[in-house]
Protein backbone atom coordinates (compact mmCIF):
# COMPACT_ATOMS: atom_id res chain seq x y z
CA UNK A 1 0.00 0.00 0.00
CA UNK A 2 1.30 3.42 -0.90
CA UNK A 3 2.29 5.73 1.89
CA UNK A 4 -0.31 8.32 2.64
CA UNK A 5 0.54 11.44 0.75
CA UNK A 6 0.44 14.62 2.75
CA UNK A 7 -1.32 17.29 0.74
CA UNK A 8 -0.56 20.93 1.47
CA UNK A 9 -3.41 22.19 3.56
CA UNK A 10 -5.34 24.94 1.83
CA UNK A 11 -7.65 27.38 3.53
CA UNK A 12 -10.03 30.13 2.55
CA UNK A 13 -9.82 33.81 3.33
CA UNK A 14 -11.51 37.00 2.24
CA UNK A 15 -9.86 40.32 1.52
CA UNK A 16 -10.89 42.00 4.78
CA UNK A 17 -11.25 38.94 6.97
CA UNK A 18 -8.94 38.40 9.92
CA UNK A 19 -9.43 34.67 10.06
CA UNK A 20 -8.98 31.79 7.68
CA UNK A 21 -11.54 29.09 7.06
CA UNK A 22 -11.62 25.48 6.06
CA UNK A 23 -14.34 26.01 3.51
CA UNK A 24 -15.84 28.89 1.55
CA UNK A 25 -19.32 28.21 2.91
CA UNK A 26 -18.40 28.62 6.59
CA UNK A 27 -21.13 30.40 8.56
CA UNK A 28 -18.57 32.69 10.19
CA UNK A 29 -17.19 33.63 6.80
CA UNK A 30 -20.68 34.67 5.74
CA UNK A 31 -20.93 36.89 8.84
CA UNK A 32 -17.61 38.52 7.92
CA UNK A 33 -18.91 39.28 4.45
CA UNK A 34 -21.94 41.00 5.93
CA UNK A 35 -19.72 43.05 8.27
CA UNK A 36 -17.57 44.15 5.35
CA UNK A 37 -20.66 45.38 3.55
CA UNK A 38 -21.72 47.34 6.65
CA UNK A 39 -18.38 49.18 6.73
CA UNK A 40 -18.68 50.08 3.10
CA UNK A 41 -16.30 47.46 1.78
CA UNK A 42 -17.20 45.51 -1.27
CA UNK A 43 -17.65 41.93 -0.04
CA UNK A 44 -14.98 39.92 -1.80
CA UNK A 45 -15.31 36.36 -2.89
CA UNK A 46 -13.30 33.98 -0.73
CA UNK A 47 -9.95 32.93 -2.15
CA UNK A 48 -8.08 29.76 -1.46
CA UNK A 49 -4.53 30.02 -0.17
CA UNK A 50 -2.03 27.64 1.43
CA UNK A 51 -2.27 27.40 5.21
CA UNK A 52 1.35 28.54 5.54
CA UNK A 53 0.53 31.77 3.73
CA UNK A 54 -2.49 32.41 5.97
CA UNK A 55 -0.35 31.89 9.06
CA UNK A 56 2.45 34.16 7.90
CA UNK A 57 -0.11 36.84 7.07
CA UNK A 58 -1.08 36.79 10.76
CA UNK A 59 -4.57 35.46 10.22
CA UNK A 60 -6.22 33.57 13.04
CA UNK A 61 -7.93 30.26 12.55
CA UNK A 62 -11.70 30.37 12.51
CA UNK A 63 -13.08 28.77 15.64
CA UNK A 64 -16.00 27.33 13.74
CA UNK A 65 -13.80 25.67 11.11
CA UNK A 66 -10.95 24.55 13.37
CA UNK A 67 -12.46 23.25 16.58
CA UNK A 68 -10.17 21.89 19.29
CA UNK A 69 -9.20 18.26 18.78
CA UNK A 70 -9.47 18.35 15.01
CA UNK A 71 -6.20 18.46 13.06
CA UNK A 72 -5.98 21.05 10.25
CA UNK A 73 -5.85 18.38 7.55
CA UNK A 74 -8.98 16.53 8.74
CA UNK A 75 -11.54 16.29 5.97
CA UNK A 76 -14.85 18.08 6.37
CA UNK A 77 -17.75 15.69 5.98
CA UNK A 78 -21.43 15.37 6.72
CA UNK A 79 -22.64 13.14 9.52
CA UNK A 80 -26.16 11.78 9.71
CA UNK A 81 -27.55 12.77 13.10
CA UNK A 82 -31.18 12.04 13.87
CA UNK A 83 -32.16 12.24 10.22
CA UNK A 84 -30.26 15.42 9.38
CA UNK A 85 -26.81 15.92 7.83
CA UNK A 86 -24.60 18.03 10.06
CA UNK A 87 -21.08 19.37 9.50
CA UNK A 88 -18.33 17.24 10.88
CA UNK A 89 -14.75 16.23 10.34
CA UNK A 90 -13.46 12.84 9.33
CA UNK A 91 -10.43 11.86 11.37
CA UNK A 92 -9.81 8.36 10.00
CA UNK A 93 -11.37 5.31 8.43
CA UNK A 94 -11.22 1.83 9.84
CA UNK A 95 -12.66 -1.51 8.89
CA UNK A 96 -15.25 -2.72 11.39
CA UNK A 97 -15.68 -6.31 12.56
CA UNK A 98 -18.67 -6.54 10.19
CA UNK A 99 -16.26 -5.75 7.30
CA UNK A 100 -17.86 -2.36 6.70
CA UNK A 101 -15.92 0.89 6.75
CA UNK A 102 -16.38 3.09 9.78
CA UNK A 103 -15.29 6.67 9.98
CA UNK A 104 -14.06 8.25 13.18
CA UNK A 105 -15.76 11.62 13.08
CA UNK A 106 -15.81 14.73 15.20
CA UNK A 107 -18.93 16.83 14.95
CA UNK A 108 -20.93 19.40 16.79
CA UNK A 109 -23.74 18.15 18.93
CA UNK A 110 -25.82 20.47 21.08
CA UNK A 111 -23.39 22.71 22.97
CA UNK A 112 -20.33 20.51 22.63
CA UNK A 113 -18.55 18.22 20.24
CA UNK A 114 -18.49 14.47 20.09
CA UNK A 115 -16.06 12.05 18.56
CA UNK A 116 -17.36 8.66 17.55
CA UNK A 117 -17.23 5.87 15.00
CA UNK A 118 -19.94 6.04 12.39
CA UNK A 119 -20.90 3.58 9.68
CA UNK A 120 -20.04 4.56 6.09
CA UNK A 121 -23.76 4.88 5.34
CA UNK A 122 -24.02 7.69 7.89
CA UNK A 123 -21.20 9.72 6.38
CA UNK A 124 -21.05 11.79 3.29
CA UNK A 125 -18.45 13.91 1.58
CA UNK A 126 -18.88 17.61 2.09
CA UNK A 127 -19.32 18.72 -1.51
CA UNK A 128 -18.81 22.38 -0.74
CA UNK A 129 -15.28 22.10 0.55
CA UNK A 130 -13.51 19.33 -1.33
CA UNK A 131 -13.73 19.49 -5.03
CA UNK A 132 -11.13 16.87 -5.69
CA UNK A 133 -11.49 13.14 -5.30
CA UNK A 134 -13.57 11.28 -2.81
CA UNK A 135 -13.63 11.48 0.95
CA UNK A 136 -11.63 8.26 1.19
CA UNK A 137 -8.12 8.60 -0.15
Ligand SMILES: [Zn+2]
Nearest residue numbers: 021026062065
Ligand atom coordinates in the same frame (compact mmCIF):
# COMPACT_ATOMS: atom_id res chain seq x y z
ZN1 LIG B 1 -14.81 29.38 9.38
